[in-house]
Amino acid sequence: MTFDLKIDEPHPDHRADGLTQSVLGHDNDRPDGWLKVAGSATYAAEEQADDMLHGFLVRAPKVGAVSCPNLEQVRAMHGVRSVLRDRRMIRNAAQGTANEAPVQGVDQAAYVGQPIALVVADSFEQARHAAQALVVSVEEDDVPVLPDAVEPEEPEDKKTEIGDLDRAMSEAAFRIDAVYTTPSMVSAAMEPHAATAHWDGETLTLRGSLQMLKFNRNELADSVGLDPANVRVLAPYVGGGFGSKLGISADCVAAALAAMELGQPVRVVQHRRNVFEVNTRRSETRQHIRLAADAEGRLTGLGHEALVSNLPDEEFSEPVIQGSHFAYAAANRTLGMKIARIHRSAAGSVRAPGESVGVTAFEVAMDELAQAAGVDPVDLRVRNIPEKDPESGKPFSSHRLEAALRQGADAFGWSHRHATPRQQREGEWWIGTGMAAAFRVNMVIEAEARINLTRDGATVMSDMTDIGTGSYAIFGQIAAELLGLPLDRVEVQLGDTRFPPGSGSGGSFGAASTGTAVWLAGMEIRKQIADRLGCSEAELTLQDGMATYANKRASLRDLLSHEPITGHGHVEPGEAAEKVRQATFGAHFAEVAVSDVTGEVRVRRMLGSFAAGRILNPRTARSQCHGGMTWGIGMALTEELTHDRRDGHAVNRDLAGYHLPVNADVPPFEVHFVEELDDWAGPTQAKGIGELGICGAGASILNAVYNACGARVRDMPATPDRVLAALPS
């Protein structure tokens, strides 16, 4: 039986609080954690087969028409089985939820690094060597690669014009008018994109490193020309995605085509240098931010206009201004996007697309306003919290920003800070603190899950993925809580398109979407048990494998002796999104040291305070926040994908040149969760947590840099040279 739910209304019945198994909301281990530590959780490239062939992608060295003059010689090289130049190969990774093939083709390179061939050989080494021997000739096109080099698109539907911002600016007591830039960034997940394809003449089975399998199956089927019914995709373990594995990538299609041609399993692992080019990057942004405020620092106007880029024919554009639509009240508002069509690698979703860079720049601007107006930065945010959505007028489903700000400030010791820069010094190091608010839209998408309850326990199934976030843990907890089972009697099976289609991992919606589907499946089973016991579901108590109603008591083993029970859950977004504005909120606090000699910045501590509805597992939630805050360090201080100004290619395309924060850059973190149950989030009252931790994190660091030494850096990352240039002399 299926329990269908469309989220049209709030769910004020906090059923999770009345359940007695006491696992949901608790700090439980990840069941996959031990497997990963022990190495027994295998990843896509670890799939074994005796007759496995190995593919290596060949990249276009320039933009233009491509040919391979020595293809036949390469085909004859030792161990080489095929050199694929198949027009079904994809230009770049599919965008998230594309559900169809991305742009395809190998004859025309749209960006440097586009895969234009796959060399397949008996061994990986043979494939790589032959791929390097393949001569790629390009009739070069003269194409723009700099965002400023073209007239950008200015989509009308991304424009918001309310009131008169120019007038508000001219009449303001305090105003900020500045430009902020962020560079291209990449997900740089630890596991490189990889696929292993098997073809049995009818069915294609692909083991991939992917985030959203129900979409990925259709993308792959469409790319290679198969009925989706004949395509199975598996991704039980994924070593990080951060958006870069939302859609299928070049490895998937190339491996599938090679397996179909050769009739043997084919493995394609993207070289780390491919990973930086073939998969979607976060667009660089140029953000013009204007703030107009009255004498008390209340915003009378705000402007947020951003320039981003992408390849021609890509629908995605970094939604930089997404958070600014609802973050702060202001009567006069100008928001808009410009999209430059240039020939750098494709841009797409990277952890918290939009707010990660948009909120970060905006929160630096808010710090500048706080400084100009002489208002404490925390008070300035509180003062500007809107009572309802400032543009649509819809009520907020729940709004705990003030609590996040105040509780965070208390826990951090914010009241001890110096209000003006350059007040505290240790040797050559300036010490300072900074803060920023965090905003992130909350989304639910359609998801299904199934639970089979047998005498031995429960099995939860969905094609949902766990990309390192804790899906396995929290789905097990939800099922165990509802069914009254110890955690070790619940098994969670994910990452296989033969299971019911979950939400996939992306947009922080996994826990609330697939989690709700699991909840509904569990509820469906509770109803059936209640029927067997002769009571209503609400009257039923399930705990430690026993079902209790009034004076009736039966073990689940006995109740299930003849017939296991299956429950199917199905959730869809409904009218809630029309009725209320739903988001997650938080606050970041950072303490930094800045060298007065070199401009080097060291983050000394960070604290994040977050409101994201019910926290299903504090440990996995906290880990997500730690990850986001670490990304904030990267955004503020170290990460920049550099494009060659002549042909746009990614210059620093490896982990030595692209500077992710390393252990030595990451200080002790503290994470605080604000109590919140958002009734509009569905029966679990839980919202997404995965991306909130990055939104604004970098701004707290940059604002701390200013507070420490007086250097206001508006171009990220704040590398030593930029800090030195901004240091007051």
Next chain:
Amino acid sequence: MRPFDYQRPDTLSGAHGAARDGATFIAGGTNLIDLMKLEVMAPDTLVDISRLGLDRIEPHGDGLHVGATVTNSDLAADLRIRRDYPVLARALLAGASGQLRNKATTGGNLLQRTRCPYFYDTATPCNKRRPGSGCAAFGGEMRNHAVLGTSEHCLALHPSDMAVAMRALDATVELEGADGTRRETALDDFYRLPGDRPDRETTLSAGDLITGVILPAPFGGRQTYRKVRDRASYAFALVSVAATVRMENDLISNVALAFGGIGTRPWRDHDVEDLLTGEAPTTALFEKAGDILMKDAVLREGLEFKDTLVRRLLTATLTEMTQ
């Protein structure tokens, strides 16, 4: 990576015998293997020198002889190095990562190649990789490049931290030629400037094998290595300085300074040291030292910051060392 032969001789003469044309010695391989995977380097034969007994640190006169295959980790941890040559221990620990230092060797570190991204990108021209093909860094993205010792053909940085400290210590490289004859070359004479042949990076002859590095008698005095980088670990120097200073009667009696992150080779300028020697330490003096150091610097677009940064670093370091 092209197919190659691999030999692991047990004796030095065996190593020379194995090292024919097209062969390359390999020690830790932390750089060479990467370059081979990308086919930036494609030797026919690798001659592994890890079993030649060159992994010892031994007294040498009043100084030390450091075998060519002593790892960076072992060298940094050696008590004699920590006590008598702290500038070297600090430089070693400022380089790479713990895992890399466990593999990387003394000889290999001296011979590591530049990290210019265009050198690693076989889709672009590079005079160091293919002499005469041109230089893609010019007009490209220049941030981790040199401002001293450059030519119109190449501005690739030498990336080593260790070699910078060794240059300040007046270290000598011990070599054994293909015919078994030993000779020594001061580190000052070991590295070439790029000129019109940036592919020729050292004064080594074909078949020469580095057998060790000789550190002279301990200098004493105050020593430090300071490195500025984009993140706290595992990043090459934007600018670094190795400094050894002795003071006498509040005057600088002896000073050696070498720099990383600015030169096409580990950089040392004796004019700077001559200026400082015998003088009383003042900020004005240190700033003048910066002027001398940077007088021939070519600050191409994107590299201007190195001028400011190295001067600030020099002044701050000398101030600290002479107080």
